[in-house]
Amino acid sequence: MTSDHAATSDHAAHDPAEIDKHVRVYITVFVALMALTIITVAVSYLDLSTPIAVTVALFIATVKGALVACYFMHLISEKKVIYAVLALTAVFFIALLALPALTHNNGYWIP
Amino acid sequence: MDIPYTYQVRRDTGLTNGKIGIWLFLASEVMLFGALFASYILIRTGSPSWPRGDTILDVPMATFNTIVLIGSSVTMVMAWASLMRRQFGTFRLYMGATVLLGGVFLVVKYFEYSHHLHLGEYPSTNNFLAVYYTLTGLHMLHVIGGMVVNAYFWGPGAKLYKTNPVWFTNRVEHSGLFWHFVDLVWIFLFPTLYLL
Numbered sequence: 001m002t003s004d005h006a007a008t009s010d011h012a013a014h015d016p017a018e019i020d021k022h023v024r025v026y027i028t029v030f031v032a033l034m035a036l037t038i039i040t041v042a043v044s045y046l047d048l049s050t051p052i053a054v055t056v057a058l059f060i061a062t063v064k065g066a067l068v069a070c071y072f073m074h075l076i077s078e079k080k081v082i083y084a085v086l087a088l089t090a091v092f093f094i095a096l097l098a099l100p101a102l103t104h105n106n107g108y109w110i111p
Numbered sequence: 112m113d114i115p116y117t118y119q120v121r122r123d124t125g126l127t128n129g130k131i132g133i134w135l136f137l138a139s140e141v142m143l144f145g146a147l148f149a150s151y152i153l154i155r156t157g158s159p160s161w162p163r164g165d166t167i168l169d170v171p172m173a174t175f176n177t178i179v180l181i182g183s184s185v186t187m188v189m190a191w192a193s194l195m196r197r198q199f200g201t202f203r204l205y206m207g208a209t210v211l212l213g214g215v216f217l218v219v220k221y222f223e224y225s226h227h228l229h230l231g232e233y234p235s236t237n238n239f240l241a242v243y244y245t246l247t248g249l250h251m252l253h254v255i256g257g258m259v260v261n262a263y264f265w266g267p268g269a270k271l272y273k274t275n276p277v278w279f280t281n282r283v284e285h286s287g288l289f290w291h292f293v294d295l296v297w298i299f300l301f302p303t304l305y306l307l
Binding site: 016022023027029030033034037040041044050053054057058060064065068069072073079080081082085086088092093096097099 | 294299
């Protein structure tokens, strides 16, 4: 059993100074997420056309999602196996979201 | 027989089994919510008219809930960081705050649902409300599930810290990954349902 494992946890190599650095990043990300939430709501009050409003809202949501995934979920410094799992998931997810667009003639968001 | 690789990492993957397990579960969750988002797009684009979310739903309430859920993600990650620093008392504070903020989210959601039901706005009323109740309802179930697990680690599950702090820290990290995913889903639900 000892031949194929190391006696550490996923993050045991982190020292206290590194954790302090992480905490500062978490607070910065929190401030950024708050600011982006306010921007999302503020933009919705502008009289934008539907395609532009959708694009802007989804762009901001994607940036917020990326911040959560990269820093809170530590994807910015994750192991290759996790990236492989997520890459495969992304392929299927994109195919899933593309299906309605490929099978519908009305055009995106246009009634 | 002990469960292998709970706190010791495998040399081939560089990870504990629990870490891979939670990510595989989250991958399945991405497909679950992806299917519902795809259905939403199909229903919306196929509909002759579709109301803007803010004409029916309460945007200030949902904005407040967005802030609450993002705040709970921060307290969750701080709970994990506290365990990495071996500060159990601080962990308890942050984990307690995470569960509490989850509760605040549910209370706000209760008022939101009550308001709509009082007005006779049911899932069967129209497609918009059907999509709204389905997506937010499933998300709410995830919030409840995450709260139960987090409350367990705050309370009885914390006994593991005394015997194996590394394993306990890993468990909290895994429940945190689920909680952040729940936050991430809401980040997309909020603009697509309430603002567009």
